[in-house]
Amino acid sequence: MNIDEKDRSYGVAFINDCKYGGDVLAGEMRLSILRSPVYAHHIPRELEGNKDYLYMDQGYHRFSYRIYPHPGDWREGRVVQVAEEFNQPLLFTIEHPHAGKLPLSFSLIESLPTNLIISALKMGEEEEAVIFRLWESQGKNCQASLGIPFLKTKWEGTLAPLEIKTLKLYPSLKWEETNLLEV
Numbered sequence: 001m002n003i004d005e006k007d008r009s010y011g012v013a014f015i016n017d018c019k020y021g022g023d024v025l026a027g028e029m030r031l032s033i034l035r036s037p038v039y040a041h042h043i044p045r046e047l048e049g050n051k052d053y054l055y056m057d058q059g060y061h062r063f064s065y066r067i068y069p070h071p072g073d074w075r076e077g078r079v080v081q082v083a084e085e086f087n088q089p090l091l092f093t094i095e096h097p098h099a100g101k102l103p104l105s106f107s108l109i110e111s112l113p114t115n116l117i118i119s120a121l122k123m124g125e126e127e128e129a130v131i132f133r134l135w136e137s138q139g140k141n142c143q144a145s146l147g148i149p150f151l152k153t154k155w156e157g158t159l160a161p162l163e164i165k166t167l168k169l170y171p172s173l174k175w176e177e178t179n180l181l182e183v
Contacts, residue, residue, distance in 0.1 A: 001029050008073040015083045016065040034061065075115070080137040084117060110147045115140065116159070125182055129168040133180075136163050 001022045004011035014022070014029045021032035038047060039054040047053065066086055070077025111118055111134075120133035136142050136159040146167065147154035155167055155175040168176045 001031070002074045002079050003027070003029065004073045008076075010072065011070055011074060011077055011079075013068040013070065013074065013077070013079045013082070014065065015068055015079075015086050016063055017087050018063045031065070033063065075138045078114060080117065081114065084119075107149050110145075110149060112145050113142055115142055116144045116146070118146070124168060127168070127170075127182075129170045129176075131178075131182060132167045132169065134159070134165045134167065136161060 001015075001024065002011055002013040003024055012029075014031065016031060019031055019033055021035060023030050034057055036055050036057050039056050041047065041053070064086075066082075068077075068079065068082055070079060070082075074080075109118065109121075115136055115138040117135050117137045118132060119135055120131065122131050123129075124131050132146060134144065134146065136144075139161045141161060142159050143156070144159050145154055145156045148169070151173060153169070153173040153175070155169075157165070157177070159165060164180070166178050166180055166182065168178050168182065170176070
């Protein structure tokens with residue numbers, strides 16, 4: 001959820017990790033933290049009075065949120081990227097000291113521009129390939145690049161506003177665009 005000043009000089013976003021209902025009313029941001037409808041019930045279907053139903057959102061709830069003031073509008077303030085980082089924090093492991101083969105600092109993956117989101121990275125289902133799922137996050141056309149510096153390979157292409165693209169990277173370092181089913 002985001003509110004930007006009329007002149008778009010600044011804004012504030014309300015980011016959370018698991019609640020999907022919210023609104024803005026008279027300048028107030030409101031988040032629905034608990035709603036308990038019958039599981040898979042859809043209006044206009046009427047509930048039968050003598051039947052037991054399963055209800056959603058029962059029991060103990062735990063969630064996290066972040067109030068994120070930002071410069072400019074939601075695009076300039078990188079609200080989508082900050083929300084992605086909040087919901088998918090970096091995972092790390094502590095390693096014992098050793099000489100190692102890698103430099104102290106390096107990039108595994110580089111992507112440009114900042115409105116390009118890498119939403120999935122996995123091994124291919126049917127072929128020996130690495131699958132990258134990308135999407136454009138700000139509703140504008142973009143010239144995109146996705147690189148793996150240590151392999152000295154890069155994909156470049158165009159994404160339409162909010163477009164999702166799936167790419168395969170083969171062991172030969174050949175890139176191929178594919179569909180969501182990887183075929």
